[in-house]
Amino acid sequence: xxxxSGTKNNMKTPEEKERLIKEFEASKIGPKxxxxxxxxxxxxxxxxxxxxxxxxxxxxxxxxxxxxxxKNANNKGIxxxxxxxxxxxxxxxxxxxxxxxxxxxxxxxxxxxxxxxxYVSTLEKNTK
Numbered sequence: 001x002x003x004x005s006g007t008k009n010n011m012k013t014p015e016e017k018e019r020l021i022k023e024f025e026a027s028k029i030g031p032k033x034x035x036x037x038x039x040x041x042x043x044x045x046x047x048x049x050x051x052x053x054x055x056x057x058x059x060x061x062x063x064x065x066x067x068x069x070x071k072n073a074n075n076k077g078i079x080x081x082x083x084x085x086x087x088x089x090x091x092x093x094x095x096x097x098x099x100x101x102x103x104x105x106x107x108x109x110x111x112x113x114x115x116x117x118x119y120v121s122t123l124e125k126n127t128k
Contacts, residue, residue: 014060
């Protein structure tokens with residue numbers, strides 16, 4: 001069971017997680033009541049407490065590669081990591097050309113980019 005549908009996934013920094021754990025330890029309420037009061041899941045909070053006890057604040061760092069401000073990062077698709085060598089750059093270029101080639105075989109091309117991306121038929125007749 002994950003996050004309830006329609007709710008936002010709020011990433012917490014290791015410092016925020018540590019603050020919540022220390023608040024819980026100082027409080028006299030149970031973990032479920034504390035989590036409900038602070039709007040966090042009971043299971044992730046339990047995992048944070050175990051990792052904090054074992055590894056300290058380093059155990060609270062995210063392993064997903066995302067950060068609290070991950071929306072500003074360009075970490076999607078083939079741009080997940082920056083190419084380091086000329087060979088890797090060429091591999092990415094080959095992949096892009098293969099995708100474009102498959103589109104042309106099916107009879108359409110892409111014009112524009114981002115939200116203005118449009119698929120345009122390259123065939124003379126109507127394909128519907």
